[in-house]
Amino acid sequence: MTKKWFQIGILGVFLLSLCLRFWGLERFNTLVFDEVYFAKFGNNYLTNTPFFNAHPPLSQYIIGIGIWMGSHLPFGQDTVNELTGSVRSPWSYRWLNALTGSFIPLVVAAIAYQLNHRYRFALLAGLFTACDGFFLVESRYALNNIYIIIFGLLGQWFLLLGLNHQNQQRYWYLVLAGVSFGASVATKWNGLWFLLGAYLIWIAAYIIRGIQSFPDNPNLVTSPATVIRQTKIFLNNWYRKWVDINRTSPEIALQTPLQKLTQINIFQMLFYLGIIPAIVYSIIWIPHLQLDRRYGFIAVHQKILSFHLQMGGNSADVHPYCAAWYKWPLMNRPIAYYYQTAESINQPLSVLQPPLPPGTEKIIYDVHAMGNPFLWWFGVAAILFLAVMLVLQVVIPWLQKKQLVVPANMTVNTWMSLYLILNYAANLLPWVKVTRCVFMYHYMSAVVFVFLAIAWLVDQCLSSYYREIRAVGISITFLILAAFIFWMPIYLGLPLSPESYKIRMWFNTWI
Numbered sequence: 018m019t020k021k022w023f024q025i026g027i028l029g030v031f032l033l034s035l036c037l038r039f040w041g042l043e044r045f046n047t048l049v050f051d052e053v054y055f056a057k058f059g060n061n062y063l064t065n066t067p068f069f070n071a072h073p074p075l076s077q078y079i080i081g082i083g084i085w086m087g088s089h090l091p092f093g094q095d096t097v098n099e100l101t102g103s104v105r106s107p108w109s110y111r112w113l114n115a116l117t118g119s120f121i122p123l124v125v126a127a128i129a130y131q132l133n134h135r136y137r138f139a140l141l142a143g144l145f146t147a148c149d150g151f152f153l154v155e156s157r158y159a160l161n162n163i164y165i166i167i168f169g170l171l172g173q174w175f176l177l178l179g180l181n182h183q184n185q186q187r188y189w190y191l192v193l194a195g196v197s198f199g200a201s202v203a204t205k206w207n208g209l210w211f212l213l214g215a216y217l218i219w220i221a222a223y224i225i226r227g228i229q230s231f232p233d234n235p236n237l238v239t240s241p242a243t244v245i246r247q248t249k250i251f252l253n254n255w256y257r258k259w260v261d262i263n264r265t266s267p268e269i270a271l272q273t274p275l276q277k278l279t280q281i282n283i284f285q286m287l288f289y290l291g292i293i294p295a296i297v298y299s300i301i302w303i304p305h306l307q308l309d310r311r312y313g314f315i316a317v318h319q320k321i322l323s324f325h326l327q328m329g330g331n332s333a334d335v336h337p338y339c340a341a342w343y344k345w346p347l348m349n350r351p352i353a354y355y356y357q358t359a360e361s362i363n364q365p366l367s368v369l370q371p372p373l374p375p376g377t378e379k380i381i382y383d384v385h386a387m388g389n390p391f392l393w394w395f396g397v398a399a400i401l402f403l404a405v406m407l408v409l410q411v412v413i414p415w416l417q418k419k420q421l422v423v424p425a426n427m428t429v430n431t432w433m434s435l436y437l438i439l440n441y442a443a444n445l446l447p448w449v450k451v452t453r454c455v456f457m458y459h460y461m462s463a464v465v466f467v468f469l470a471i472a473w474l475v476d477q478c479l480s481s482y483y484r485e486i487r488a489v490g491i492s493i494t495f496l497i498l499a500a501f502i503f504w505m506p507i508y509l510g511l512p513l514s515p516e517s518y519k520i521r522m523w524f525n526t527w528i
Contacts, residue, residue: 076161083113118156169211199297214440351387396467
């Protein structure tokens with residue numbers, strides 16, 4: 018794929034995202050799902066109304082700014098309500114989320130390009146992200162998960178850009194990465210998992226380079242005695258590389274971007290991706306603490322922690338859409354954000370109307386926060402495939418030689434696989450120990466790396482010399498696009514007959 022066609026394709030992906038997110042943005046003149054919290058909180062900042070929020074305040078600041086700007090525009094004011102505490106139009110508290118969500122496919126494509134500099138891989142990653150229903154739904158309402166994702170992804174992108182530059186340019190990109198990671202955590206605490214992923218891949222890069230640098234045999238780790246004896250030499254060399262990081266050899270200059278992580282020493286890592294995010298996170302709290310003086314910085318964090326600890330477990334008795342972490346990858350329990358029935362398509366919608374008796378409804382309006390099933394399922398298969406590939410690179414040589422082997426020259430795709438797997442794990446596995454009620458939208462930060470994985474797999478298929486393998490790549494792409502179109506009515510809340518609604522609810526757990 019040439020650069021020109023890549024640019025045209027990315028522009029098309031952005032316009033698709035933009036149109037889908039802004040179309041009929043004000044259709045439901047009410048507060049949808051958690052808009053009852055976040056749209057109100059955003060408006061509270063404009064009316065100087067103190068309130069307690071169970072999450073950090075950044076997304077509510079942004080929603081408040083969007084409300085203020087949207088209320089001063091000459092369009093989007095046809096429908097209004099007082100549900101936020103002031104007379105506001107639904108368009109005013111949703112438009113900035115829609116705009117922000119439209120850029121997420123572009124950021125994903127930018128990350129993909131930095132990983133292996135392939136235009137087709139980057140375009141597929143952006144396209145698949147634009148064809149996901151969960152991201153589309155979250156972008157169309159005044160909710161906060163979109164901001165966790167975009168700030169976390171920007172942090173990852175700036176980190177990769179920094180690895181591809183030297184000296185002052187690198188440091189500025191690392192500063193931007195630290196600011197972005199801090200902003201992600203300042204939206205929700207689970208934004209910290211993006212930062213955890215960066216640390217994991219950095220540690221992995223040092224471990225791999227350390228194993229490869231044993232002087233007796235750079236590729237083999239043999240007896241425990243050899244390990245103990247050479248660990249001292251290795252740690253000494255490692256420390257010197259940390260202290261004098263600017264002395265790079267010609268072979269380092271030829272490394273993949275992720276291998277260049279070993280050019281960032283521990284002090285730089287702690288400063289740029291530790292201290293700077295912490296400072297940004299702390300500063301973002303200042304306006305909220307000035308508004309609500311009941312709690313100081315420490316006290317408000319204690320109250321937030323207490324709030325989450327007191328929430329019940331993953332049971333339908335706590336919330337009908339609670340879903341434990343292991344149910345997320347297979348999309349076992351999506352969430353109905355809005356559900357309304359009507360006798361005809363011309364009947365005005367109102368959440369104050371009593372629901373029709375079961376079996377008598379003729380029109381169903383359902384906004385379902387549900388991913389693109391084929392995209393999610395194929396993506397999980399791609400992540401597992403990458404994991405198996407990495408394991409086999411170690412297991413097969415071990416079975417042959419009974420020794421641990423780390424390839425001296427790991428390929429770009431191998432490093433990319435390691436990057437995707439570690440970031441996916443960093444954004445999913447911390448939820449294993451969480452006992453409170455959690456929802457499928459908590460999986461959004463992990464599923465982004467699933468999109469990258471399936472885009473990589475399809476790109477590899479399309480590059481094959483075998484027609485059958487290329488056909489597999491084309492078929493996967495077609496199924497993802499077709500599924501997005503098929504389920505689009507429940508992403509956008511379009512009117513459906515009961516029969517049309519049922520054929521889209523494949524499993525009882527989806528309802």
